[in-house]
Amino acid sequence: MHNDQMRLPARLLALTLAAALLLAGCGDNGEDPDADGTGSPTGTPTTEPYLPVPDGVELTAQGSTLAVGDTATVAYEPRQDFVGALEMKVTSLEEAKFDQFVGWDLTKEIKSTAPYFVRATVTNVGETDLGSGKGLQPVPLYAVDGENRLIESSLFRGSFKPCESAFFPKKFKTGDTMKACMVYLAPGKGDLAAVSFRPSQEFNPIIWEGDVVPAEGTGGGKGDKKGDDKKSGDKQNN
DSSP: OOTTTSOTTOOBOHHHHHHHHHHTTTTOOSSOTTOSSSSSOOSSOBOSOSSOOOTTOOOOOBTOEEETTOEEEEEEEEETTEEEEEEEEEEEEEEOOGGGOTTOOOOHHHHTSEEEEEEEEEEEOSSSOOOOTTSOOBOSOEEEETTSOEEOOBOBSSOOTTSOOOBOOSOOOTTOEEEEEEEEEEGGGOOEEEEEEOSSTTSOOEEEEOOEEEOTTSOOOGGGHHHHHHHHHHHHHO
C-alpha cells in the first residue's frame, strides 16, 4: 500500500479493495460451472452439520436462500482448530454515496466502484470468544454484485460514522450481541445483488436477498426507483 494512495486520517484500506477484485475469480476449478467463487448456491441445501457446535445449536442448511430480515445460524473457523458459531440477521442493504466519505482520501480506483452498506445483527452462540483482541476480526459476510462476484468488506482503521462496527469488539463471548455495519465497494460501479456467508471455497453459500434502499443521508438511489415510479403514476392518475 502506497503512502500517496492512503494518508491518515484518510485510510480506507486499498488492500481490501484489491482482495475484493481477486475474489471474483476464486474457486473456478473447471469441475462445477457454478463453483466460481461467487455467492451463488452450487447445489441443493445440505442439512448435515459441517462443523462441531454446542448442543442445541442448529445450523442453517448450506445453500439456503434467505430474505433480508431473516436469521441464519452459521459456523466457521477464523483460524485452525478454532470454531465459532453465530446467529446472523442481515437487516438492510443500502446504496451509499461517496459524498458520505467526508475526510477520506479516495483513490481513482476506489471512486470507480459503487459503495454499499450492509447492516446486520450478530450474536455469538458458540463456546469460543470471537473477540478481536489486539487484532481486527471482521464479521464474516461478503457482498455479491450483479456479476455474481464475491466482494470482501472494506475496512477502516478509524471511525467511519455513516457505517461503523465492521469488526468484532475486543471481547465477544457466548451470548454477546452486536449491531454490525459493513462497507462494500462493487467494482465497475456494479449493483449489490445479495449478501453471502461463504467461509471457504467448498462451502455451499447461505445468501440473503432483498431490496436495496438509499442509505440515510443520501437523498435517494437505486433502491427507491420503484417508489418514484409509483408516486409519478399516482400523480398522473389523479
